[in-house]
Amino acid sequence: MNNLQNDYDGLIFDMDGTLADTMPTHFIAWSKTFKKYGIDFSEDRFYALGGVPAEAIITMLAKEQGQTIDAVAVAIEKEKLFEFLLGEVQPVKEVKAIAQRYRKLLPMAVATGSPMWVAEKILTALGMRDWFGAVVTADCIKNPKPAPDI
Structure with missing residues (x-):
C-alpha cells in the first residue's frame, strides 16, 4: 500500500x-420506516441488498409481502430519516x-x-x-x- x-x-x-x-444507521432508518408500513425487513436481508437503490428494495419487498405502497415516497421518507440520523455516521x-x-x-x-x-x-x-x-x-x-x- x-x-x-x-x-x-x-x-x-x-x-x-x-x-x-453508514450501514447501521441505514438499517435503523429502514427499520423505522418499514415498521410504519408493516413491511418486514431483517438485518440479514438488509445486508444482502447492500448497494441496491431504495426504490428497488421497497418495490421488491412490498410485492413479496403483498403490499401496495408508493416506492418513491417511502424512499424519500427513509432517506430523510437517515439524514436526521447522519450525525451518528x-x-x-x-x-x-x-x-x-x-x-x-x-x-x-x-x-x-x-x-x-x-x-x-x-x-x-x-x-x-x-x-x-x-x-x-x-x-x-x-x-x-x-x-x-x-
Whole structure:
C-alpha cells in the first residue's frame, strides 16, 4: 500500500460501508420506516441488498409481502430519516486514511448506490467531499447495483 500512485492511475471508492460506516444507521432508518408500513425487513436481508437503490428494495419487498405502497415516497421518507440520523455516521478509519494519503497524489472518485443528495451530505459531513473529483450515484446511471454500470 506504500506506492499506489506507481501502480494505479486513480482510485474509486464505494461509500456506504467502505468510506463511511453508514450501514447501521441505514438499517435503523429502514427499520423505522418499514415498521410504519408493516413491511418486514431483517438485518440479514438488509445486508444482502447492500448497494441496491431504495426504490428497488421497497418495490421488491412490498410485492413479496403483498403490499401496495408508493416506492418513491417511502424512499424519500427513509432517506430523510437517515439524514436526521447522519450525525451518528463515522468514517471507516482505515479507508479514510488511504483516501487522505492519496487525495493529492491520484485522481479519486466515489461510486455509490445512494442518491446524489445523500452522497453529497455524507461526504461533506465527514469532511471528505473535496477529496473526490467525481461522485457517481444511483441516479447517474441506467442500471443500479448489482449491474456493473456504477
